[in-house]
Amino acid sequence: MTVAAVREGGVRQRRNRRQDVLEAAVRVFHEKGYVSATIQDVAAEVGVLKGSLYHYIDSKEDLLAWIFEDSAGRFMEMLDEASGLDERPVERLRSFGRSCSLWYLRNIERVAIYATEWKHLTGNRRKNVVTIREAYEQRLAGLIGEVKEAGEAAPDLDVNFATYFIFGALNGLPNWYRRRGPDPAERIADAYAAQIVNTVSGAAGRPRSG
Amino acid sequence: MTVAAVREGGVRQRRNRRQDVLEAAVRVFHEKGYVSATIQDVAAEVGVLKGSLYHYIDSKEDLLAWIFEDSAGRFMEMLDEASGLDERPVERLRSFGRSCSLWYLRNIERVAIYATEWKHLTGNRRKNVVTIREAYEQRLAGLIGEVKEAGEAAPDLDVNFATYFIFGALNGLPNWYRRRGPDPAERIADAYAAQIVNTVSGAAGRPRSG
Amino acid sequence: MTVAAVREGGVRQRRNRRQDVLEAAVRVFHEKGYVSATIQDVAAEVGVLKGSLYHYIDSKEDLLAWIFEDSAGRFMEMLDEASGLDERPVERLRSFGRSCSLWYLRNIERVAIYATEWKHLTGNRRKNVVTIREAYEQRLAGLIGEVKEAGEAAPDLDVNFATYFIFGALNGLPNWYRRRGPDPAERIADAYAAQIVNTVSGAAGRPRSG
Amino acid sequence: MTVAAVREGGVRQRRNRRQDVLEAAVRVFHEKGYVSATIQDVAAEVGVLKGSLYHYIDSKEDLLAWIFEDSAGRFMEMLDEASGLDERPVERLRSFGRSCSLWYLRNIERVAIYATEWKHLTGNRRKNVVTIREAYEQRLAGLIGEVKEAGEAAPDLDVNFATYFIFGALNGLPNWYRRRGPDPAERIADAYAAQIVNTVSGAAGRPRSG
DNA sequence: CATGAATGAGTGTTCATTCAT
DNA sequence: TATGAATGAACACTCATTCAT
Numbered sequence: 001m002t003v004a005a006v007r008e009g010g011v012r013q014r015r016n017r018r019q020d021v022l023e024a025a026v027r028v029f030h031e032k033g034y035v036s037a038t039i040q041d042v043a044a045e046v047g048v049l050k051g052s053l054y055h056y057i058d059s060k061e062d063l064l065a066w067i068f069e070d071s072a073g074r075f076m077e078m079l080d081e082a083s084g085l086d087e088r089p090v091e092r093l094r095s096f097g098r099s100c101s102l103w104y105l106r107n108i109e110r111v112a113i114y115a116t117e118w119k120h121l122t123g124n125r126r127k128n129v130v131t132i133r134e135a136y137e138q139r140l141a142g143l144i145g146e147v148k149e150a151g152e153a154a155p156d157l158d159v160n161f162a163t164y165f166i167f168g169a170l171n172g173l174p175n176w177y178r179r180r181g182p183d184p185a186e187r188i189a190d191a192y193a194a195q196i197v198n199t200v201s202g203a204a205g206r207p208r209s210g
Numbered sequence: 211m212t213v214a215a216v217r218e219g220g221v222r223q224r225r226n227r228r229q230d231v232l233e234a235a236v237r238v239f240h241e242k243g244y245v246s247a248t249i250q251d252v253a254a255e256v257g258v259l260k261g262s263l264y265h266y267i268d269s270k271e272d273l274l275a276w277i278f279e280d281s282a283g284r285f286m287e288m289l290d291e292a293s294g295l296d297e298r299p300v301e302r303l304r305s306f307g308r309s310c311s312l313w314y315l316r317n318i319e320r321v322a323i324y325a326t327e328w329k330h331l332t333g334n335r336r337k338n339v340v341t342i343r344e345a346y347e348q349r350l351a352g353l354i355g356e357v358k359e360a361g362e363a364a365p366d367l368d369v370n371f372a373t374y375f376i377f378g379a380l381n382g383l384p385n386w387y388r389r390r391g392p393d394p395a396e397r398i399a400d401a402y403a404a405q406i407v408n409t410v411s412g413a414a415g416r417p418r419s420g
Numbered sequence: 421m422t423v424a425a426v427r428e429g430g431v432r433q434r435r436n437r438r439q440d441v442l443e444a445a446v447r448v449f450h451e452k453g454y455v456s457a458t459i460q461d462v463a464a465e466v467g468v469l470k471g472s473l474y475h476y477i478d479s480k481e482d483l484l485a486w487i488f489e490d491s492a493g494r495f496m497e498m499l500d501e502a503s504g505l506d507e508r509p510v511e512r513l514r515s516f517g518r519s520c521s522l523w524y525l526r527n528i529e530r531v532a533i534y535a536t537e538w539k540h541l542t543g544n545r546r547k548n549v550v551t552i553r554e555a556y557e558q559r560l561a562g563l564i565g566e567v568k569e570a571g572e573a574a575p576d577l578d579v580n581f582a583t584y585f586i587f588g589a590l591n592g593l594p595n596w597y598r599r600r601g602p603d604p605a606e607r608i609a610d611a612y613a614a615q616i617v618n619t620v621s622g623a624a625g626r627p628r629s630g
Numbered sequence: 631m632t633v634a635a636v637r638e639g640g641v642r643q644r645r646n647r648r649q650d651v652l653e654a655a656v657r658v659f660h661e662k663g664y665v666s667a668t669i670q671d672v673a674a675e676v677g678v679l680k681g682s683l684y685h686y687i688d689s690k691e692d693l694l695a696w697i698f699e700d701s702a703g704r705f706m707e708m709l710d711e712a713s714g715l716d717e718r719p720v721e722r723l724r725s726f727g728r729s730c731s732l733w734y735l736r737n738i739e740r741v742a743i744y745a746t747e748w749k750h751l752t753g754n755r756r757k758n759v760v761t762i763r764e765a766y767e768q769r770l771a772g773l774i775g776e777v778k779e780a781g782e783a784a785p786d787l788d789v790n791f792a793t794y795f796i797f798g799a800l801n802g803l804p805n806w807y808r809r810r811g812p813d814p815a816e817r818i819a820d821a822y823a824a825q826i827v828n829t830v831s832g833a834a835g836r837p838r839s840g
Numbered sequence: 841c842a843t844g845a846a847t848g849a850g851t852g853t854t855c856a857t858t859c860a861t
Numbered sequence: 862t863a864t865g866a867a868t869g870a871a872c873a874c875t876c877a878t879t880c881a882t
Contacts, residue, residue, distance in 0.1 A: 017845085033245060033329060033330075035243060035245035035246050036245050036330070038871085038872065038873085039872080039873060039874080040871095040872085040873095048845090048846070048847090049846075049847060049848070050848095050872095050873085050874085051846080051847065051848065051849090051874085051875080051876085052845070052846050052847065054873095054874070054875080055844075055845060055846075056845095059873080059874080060872095060873065060874090116326055119243065120243075120246070154404070154408060156404070158401050161398065161401040161402065161405065162405060164382060164383075164385075164386050165379045165382070165402060165405045166379070167382060167385075168378050168379040168380070168381060168382015168383065168385065169375045169376070169378040169379040169382070170378070171378060171382055171385075172374060172375070172377060172378015172379070172381055172382065173374075173378065175374075175377075175378065175381075176374050188371065191368050191371040192371065192375060194364070194366070194412075195371065195372060195375045195409050197412075198364060198408050198409050198410070198411070198412040199405050199408050199409045200408070201408075201412075202404075202407075202408040202411075202412070248854085248855065248856085249855075249856060249857085250855080250856095258862095258863070258864090259863075259864060259865065260855090260856085260857090260865090261857090261858085261859085261863075261864060261865060261866090262862075262863050262864065262865095264856095264857070264858080265862065265863075269856080269857080270855095270856065270857090437866085453665060453749060453750075455663060455665035455666050456665050456750070458850085458851065458852080459851080459852060459853085460850095460851085460852095468866090468867070468868090469867075469868060469869070470851095470852085470853090470869095471853085471854080471855085471867080471868065471869065471870090472866070472867050472868065472869095474852095474853070474854080475865075475866060475867075476866095479852080479853080480851095480852065480853090536746055539663065540663075540666070574824070574828060576824070578821050581818065581821040581822065581825065582825060584802060584803075584805075584806050585799045585802070585822060585825045586799070587802060587805075588798050588799040588800070588801060588802015588803065588805065589795045589796070589798040589799040589802070590798070591798060591802055591805075592794060592795070592797060592798015592799070592801055592802065593794075593798065595794075595797075595798065595801075596794050608791065611788050611791040612791065612795060614784070614786070614832075615791065615792060615795045615829050617832075618784060618828050618829050618830070618831070618832040619825050619828050619829045620828070621828075621832075622824075622828040622831075622832070668875085668876065668877085669876075669877060669878085670876080670877095678841095678842070678843090679842070679843060679844065680844090680876090680877085680878090681842075681843060681844060681845090681878090681879085681880085682841075682842050682843065682844095684877095684878075684879080685841060685842080689877080689878080690876095690877065690878090
């Protein structure tokens with residue numbers, strides 16, 4: 001083994017350790033809830049003593065914040081991808097719905113944490129999460145608004161209510177979805193995308209059929 | 211004052227006290243979350259010392275379970291009322307959606323607790339909550355199924371996914387609704403009912419227009 | 421026993437408990453030093469478990485602060501008494517020195533804590549202690565200044581240095597004085613008072629003898 | 631470069647490193663107190679990680695003991711110098727006072743540690759410190775005794791009390807002296823020496839003037 | 841020599857719960 | 862019924878120390 005290989009191994013191991021801790025925390029926080037979960041639990045999941053965990057984190061809340069940042073970053077990347085399509089508004093909404101649903105399903109524990117534990121962040125960290133959530137809502141509201149302007153939405157649709165409705169439906173995914181369940185994530189994502197479109201467009205969303 | 215009156219007064223007071231404690235717990239658990247909230251917090255909200263609270267409850271979890279039972283009972287009453295209508299399936303779904311939404315909005319703190327804190331019940335109490343939730347889901351799924359059978363649903367609709375979707379949307383209400391906000395509960399309930407119908411029926415949900 | 425007696429007993433007991441805690445803390449902090457002493461130690465000295473101590477205090481630092489406040493209040497009373505005499509400046513200095521020394525000796529553990537642990541107070545509490553110390557120094561400096569103005573001090577005496585010198589000598593008392601030692605506190609106080617006068621006045625402090 | 635030079639360089643570097651560590655510890659212990667200061671703090675002051683510190687020390691207490699030994703050794707050298715003068719007792723006392731004061735001021739952090747942290751040594755190390763302190767006190771007491779025997783002390787002077795008094799005044803120096811303050815160390819040392827003499831001799835200390 | 845991961849005992853503090861008054 | 866002192870187990874976090882690399 002070369003010196004470089006050893007060094008790379010060290011770096012990789014360290015990074016993996018940090019990542020291990022984060023992923024262990026995701027599992028534990030998801031299972032027990034952030035407040036009920038103890039640092040001990042996370043340490044046990046990693047396979048070290050609780051004191052050792054503090055090589056990787058500064059505090060329990062740090063660990064939670066770290067999960068949020070990591071998730072938010074990856075989520076935003078996905079959103080950017082999903083928004084830039086060149087299609088009819090209603091199809092862009094469907095596409096957005098499918099991408100979001102799929103991302104939710106693939107990161108279901110993080111999403112669950114994101115949806116329920118943000119209250120336990122304090123100070124600026126909480127503000128940041130709220131800001132990101134609002135950005136997300138506004139992007140969705142924007143899409144729905146475009147559908148409405150294109151005359152493809154139910155005529156009496158309230159954009160805000162629709163946004164909250166769909167947002168809620170998505171956030172409900174972690175409450176029932178099991179990775180080992182019978183339905184492949186893609187199928188669920190397609191169904192949810194269709195339902196999102198339905199929610200917004202009502203009859204207008206149906207292809208012109210007899 | 212007669213002896214009977216005193217006794218009745220005592221009973222009524224006790225009942226009120228019990229109810230006071232429950233309502234205080236609802237407020238406190240909603241604000242801080244069940245785990246973070248302390249018995250002290252609840253006692254302070256009631257206006258007694260924490261030791262005194264144990265005249266009305268047996269344990270903290272008892273208090274949570276009590277909230278669930280109380281809420282579930284009242285919720286089921288509402289559901290029974292909402293289900294017995296003699297109308298077209300799609301209108302029964304709309305009616306159900308409106309009633310549920312309205313009940314959610316009027317009991318928003320309890321609903322929030324119901325949606326997020328059920329994990330912290332143990333043993334049979336948890337089972338009961340899951341059972342009730344499933345009953346509720348099945349009732350909703352039943353309604354959606356009837357809509358589908360009546361040919362008024364989107365043709366490729368998956369009843370289960372639709373149920374989860376709508377369930378999630380409703381459970382999302384506590385995340386944004388504020389009692390002192392600009393929109394009256396009835397308006398929100400109507401909008402949510404319409405969106406529920408849209409979700410299920412897509413084009414079919416629109417009244418037959420040209 | 422009358423109701424009043426019972427009530428008074430309760431109050432007295434509570435007060436005693438609080439006072440017990442404070443005095444236990446004085447002993448423990450004096451023996452081990454504030455940082456090394458644990459809440460456990462104090463609790464053991466009181467005869468309760470460490471958790472129980474938090475009925476009487478809010479934090480360990482609170483306990484330290486409490487000692488400071490209690491000591492400072494009593495010390496200031498003594499200083500006020502000692503300052504108001506109507507005598508020659510040098511005799512007022514002697515009187516002050518005797519009173520201070522005596523108070524130090526009678527409160528030797530508190531004085532030791534006062535002299536060494538003030539650094540471990542934070543924020544305003546530290547400021548307060550520094551302020552009180554400065555007030556004390558200024559009072560002593562004032563007395564010395566008056567002796568000097570009366571022409572009864574050594575001619576080249578620096579008032580500040582003398583103040584620090586004497587202050588240091590007094591603060592050194594806890595380093596050697598033992599309550600059960602051979603010398604009665606009064607004798608020590610007289611000797612220290614004489615030495616304080618000597619420090620300031622040199623030859624001038626001697627009574628005019630042939 | 632010769633092998634010897636390399637070796638010498640290594641030794642010198644090691645010695646310097648050791649000295650660096652000791653001096654860093656003096657600064658850190660003085661600032662935070664021995665108990666509150668962490669090995670990490672000392673390591674950071676040296677510029678290495680805490681694990682690396684254990685190449686130079688065996689334990690935290692070792693580090694403290696080392697400071698005491700180093701300081702005591704240098705202090706004793708100074709004392710020996712200061713004691714051998716051939717002068718009148720009172721002038722020897724003054725000379726001793728000036729030398730001590732000056733040494734205190736020049737090693738103010740070590741003196742502060744010496745005065746306050748000796749309790750945290752254990753076993754023989756504590757005994758040694760106490761022994762050294764006693765030796766120092768006896769030397770001072772001896773000088774004062776000689777002054778008294780020479781008839782140059784206040785007639786009712788108690789040698790022990792005077793020793794404690796002066797010892798305390800000297801130990802108080804670190805409580806107010808700042809290196810960057812307005813008064814040069816020599817001026818302070820002269821003043822303190824004069825005050826020491828005053829303390830002991832009272833009127834007798836004044837040169838026979840009219 | 842230097843690193844930093846790992847340990848494990850310990851610290852201050854919280855809190856649900858009990859119980860004598 | 863109400864109090865509040867007391868408990869004891871638990872928690873987040875710290876730190877001196879060790880050791881493989």
